[in-house]
Amino acid sequence: MKVYLLKSKGKGIVPDYIQVRSDTYAIIGYFKASNPDKGLDEIGIEDDARRQRATALFEQLEYGKIIEAEL
Template sequence: MYVIKVKGIAKIPDYVQLRDDKFTLLAYFRVDRPDKSLEKLGLGDKLPYIMNFVNNLPFGQIAKLDI
């Protein structure tokens, strides 16, 4: 799974994209509201790990997340 952290501008908030190995979009959520999206994806139990990874990721970078 890949993670992309997108910086918002003006009134648009910061977002996170989760993509699979074929780069298909799995989830797209605000950095400050990941709960519902991760629950729908079945990753609610991995929320602290994923958000720690996201918070340490620079904006605009793509990183591989092993879950």
Template sequence: MEKVQSESSLMYIIKVKGKAKIPDYIQLRDENFVLVAYFRADRPLKKPEKYGLEGKEEALERLIETLPFGKLQKLEL
């Protein structure tokens, strides 16, 4: 059974720098810092509705562009 995030759930985001042939990627973590999504920074999140982010794709893309590497922060869109 998959755990689906609701819009009111607190989530965190972190951008991780890739090395050599490994691309940069994004982690979304829940309020307990459990990994709930992992995707390449240069590709959009698949099924954003699963994480309560439907309709916020453009805002998420803008955030990812400006997000510093290695800094965990609350996901606020």
């Protein structure tokens, strides 16, 4: 599944978030960066290998930069 990922930095008590967007830039997932498993459940990624690859991508994301990824 081709998606676009964006990590946004929280301020104060607001946590960091990750947005997962479709190829038309519609939001298909929005979750706390500290809890990526919930987000992967939300977008329907259940395969362990895909989950590990996605989690590694989330950890490497830079704040404010949109990247194209294959999940």
